[in-house]
Amino acid sequence: MSKPILEGRGLSKDYWMGPSRLRVLHGVSLSVAQGEFLCVLGPSGSGKSTLLHLLGLLDRPTEGGVVFEGEDAFAKPKRWRDRMRNEAIGFVFQFYYLMPDLSVLENTLLPAMICTPALAWPVARRRHRRRALQVLGDLGLAERVHHLPQELSGGERQRAALARALVHKPRLLFADEPTGNLDTATGAEIMRVLARLNKRDGLTVVMVTHDERVAEQADRLLRLRDGRLLHGA
C-alpha cells in the first residue's frame, strides 16, 4: 500500500448533555491510503457522521488527532484547516446542503468564490465557470445549471452537491451517506460515479453508510459500532 494520505489517531469525541458526558467515539484509529476507496459501515447513531466531521477537519476531537498529508491538522492554526477544506478536501453531505439562494452553477462555484478576492474575480470567473460547467456536464446536470436547488429532484441535488465537492479537484473526498435519501436506482447511479472517480481519476474517497449493499463498492470496509471500530470484520 502507498503511504497514507489521512490518519485518525485515537479519535474520541464527547458531547456534554448538561453535567453528563456522552462519549460518541471511543479512540478510533484508522488510516486512509492514497487512491483508496474506504467505506465505514455502521448503524444509525454509531457516530459515523461525527467521525467524518473529525477526519474532514470540520470539528475538533476531544482526544486524539488527525494527520492529513503528513501534517498534524489540529496542531496547525485554524486558518490552515480552513484552507485545506477549501482546496484539498471535498465534502458530500447526508442532506445535500446546497445554498437555497444560489443556482446550481453558483453553488458549484462556491469553493472558488471563497478563495478568490473580489478584485480578481472578474478575471478568474471565466476559468472557474468553465470548470464548473464541465463538472456539472459530466454529472449530467448541463441543463440544470441555472436552476435553484429547490427546483431539482433529490438525485439531481445530490449530483449538484457532488459537483461542488469535486469542482476544485480535491485530493480527498468525504461522502456522508450519499445515497441515504435516494431510491435504489438513483443511489446506485451516484455510487457508480464515485467508483468511476476513484478508479479513473485516482481520487481518494472516504464514505460512511449504514447500507451493506452500498458498501460493497468500496476497496476496504470498516465497521463502526457504538463509536468503536470492529476489527477483523
Add this chain to the structure above:
Amino acid sequence: MPNEWLAWPWLIPAIAAGGLAALALLAAVLRTPIYKHIICLKYLFCGWKAVVPMVTALPAAIGVFLLILVFAIMNGFAYDTREMTRGTLADIIVDAHMEGLPYYDEFARRIENVEGVQAATPIIQTYAVIRVKPRYTGIRPIVRPCVVLGIRPAEKAKMGRFQEYLGRERLVKRIQDQTDAVLEALRASPGPASTREVQTYLILDILEDIDKAREAGLCSFEECAPAVQPAVKCLELLRKGASPPGDAIREAARGLHSLRDSLKQRRVAPEEVLTVQAGRRGDRRQGAKEPSGCIGGIGVIGTPMPHAVSEIVQAGAGWRVLLTFVAALALVVFLFVWQAGRRHRGRRLWRLATWAWAGAVLALALEATFIPVVPSRTERQEVIDFPLVDYGGDLVVSTIPVRASGALDVEAGGIPKVSSRVLTLVDTFKSGYWEADSTNVYVDFATAQQMAGMDAQPSSDGRAAAPARASQIQVKVKDPARAAETVRGIEEAWQTFVRERPEVGPLHLTVNTWETQQRMILTVVEVEKYITALMLGAMFVGFGVLIGLISYVMAYIKSRDVGILKALGAHDAGVGSLFLGYGFIIGAIGTALGLSSALLMLHYLDAIELWVNSTLHINVFPREMYYFDHIPQHLSAEWCVVVALGVLALSTLASMAGGLLAALKQPVEALRYE
C-alpha cells in the same frame, strides 16, 4: 454657503482623510473573497426577502432626512438671526448704559489699538417717543416708543451691514438684480399667455421700483422717463396680447441698463446717509448746520398690513421633481419584482408585463425631463410693514435728557424737561431682525447727544462742567471667531484707561460680544436643536435595535448557509463580516435615501413652499410670523458627514448581533440536523 465650506481651514486635510478612508475601505472590500459580496447581495435583494432591508432602511432614511432638514432650518434661523443682529449691532459692544462714557473718542482710539480690533465708533442710545403724521389723510398721527441711536454714519457703515439694510440701498440693489431678470424674461420666445403675464408683472414690478427710487431722490423724473419709455412700450404691447418685437426689447434693454448704471453711481455715500438732500421736500431746512435727517426702522414708521404679493413660480418644476421621484421608485420596484420573478421570465405574460413596466418607467422619466418649466405668476397674501411716512416726511422725536449726574433736566415745577425735534425721514431701515426694525431710529451723533443730554455742559451756577458722553462704543473685530479674546483685551484697555485718566470716574462698563448680547433668542434655538436631536436620537436607538434584530434573525435563519460556507473553507470572521456588510448596506441605503431627499428638499425649499402654497393653499411659512422673507437654511457639511457616518457606524455596529452569531457558530452544529 459653499464659499464658507471652501474657506474651512481643515477642508483639504478632511477631504484627504475622507478620501484615504474611502480608499482603504474600497481596498478592504476588494480584497475580501467574492462570496461575501455575492451572498450578501442575494440576502439583500433576492426574492421577497428584499422587502426586509427596504423596510428597515426606511426609518433610517426618515431619521437622516429629518436630522438634516430640521437642523439645516434651525441652523438657518440661528445663523440668519445672528447675522442680522450682528449686522445691525456690531461684533463687540462696550456699553456704558444711560450713565454715559466720557472721553469716548479717546477710549475708542485706544480700543482700536487693541489686538484684533478693526474699528470702533461711539454710539448714543436713548429712549424716545416718536410722533408721525402719516402721508395719508384720514389716518390719525401715530405715536410710537422708540430707541434713538446717534451714529457717525461713515464709521457705523464699517461696523456691520448697516449700509445694506437701508431702504435706498436695497432698492438700488433690487433694481439692479431685477433688470437682467426682466430682460431675460422678455427675450424668452413668445410663449403662452402665462409667459406674457409674467413678463407684464416683471415690467410692472421694476417700474414700480424705479418710481420708488425716484421718490427717494435717487434719480430725477427727467432722467427716468426716457429710460423707461421703451419698457413701457413693451408693456403696452403685452397688455394687448402681443409679444414685443426684438427691436423694442433691445431698446428697453438699453434704457434699463443705462438707468441701472446711473443708479449705481447715485448710491448714497456712507457719510451722507443722514443728510437731507437739496431739491427734496426737506430742503426747507436747508442751511441748518447739522444734518437733520433720520432713518426710521421699518417697524417704527410702518404699520403691518396685508398685502398681495405676486410671486413667480417655476410651474412644472414641482411636477418634475415629483415625477422623477416616482420614476425612480417605479424603477426600484421594477428591479425588485424582476429579481423576485426570475423563474417566470420565460412566460409570455411575464415578458409582456416586464416590457410594459419598463416602458412606463421610461415614459415617466421622459415626461419628467420634458415637462416644460414655465415661469408663471401666483399671488399670495403677506403681511408687510407698510411705511406710513414718505421719504422727506417729518417725524417728531421727543426725549428726556439725562445729565452726567444722573439727574433729569427739570423745568420749573419739577416737570422733567422734554427735548423735541422735528427730523426729516431720509431713509428706512430693515434688517429682518425685528428687535431693531421695530424700535430703532438712527440720527446724527451730535444731534442724538443733545437729545440725550450727553453733550458737554459748561460749568454754571455752582455745577462743575461735564464732558460730553456716549452710551456705547461699537467695535468691529478682524476675526469674529476670536471675539472673546478681544473682549478681554478691551477690558484690560479699560482698566489702564481708568488708571491713567482718573477723571473718568467710577463707571460700570460691560463689554459683550454680539452673541452674548443676543443670547436669549440664540439659546432658545440651540436648546430646541438639542431637544430635536435627542428625539431623533431616540429614533435611531430604535433603528439600531431593529437592524440588530434583523441581522440576528437573518443569521439565525441562514445558519445552514453559515455551516456550508465554513465547511467549504470560509473563515469565521469572513462569514461574520458578511452579516456586518448586510447591516452596513441597509444603513447605506437609508443614508443615501435620506440624505439625497433632504438635500433635494433643501435645494428646492422655496420652490416647494411656493408650490404647496399655490396648489394646496396651505401657508407653510407665514411670513408675518417669522419675519424672514424666505425659509432660512444653513446646511453644514460637517453635520451631513457626521449624520451619515453615524448612521453607517450604527447600522454596522448593530449588525454585530448577527455577525457574532454567524462567526461563533460551529459548522457541525449548523449542519447537524435536516
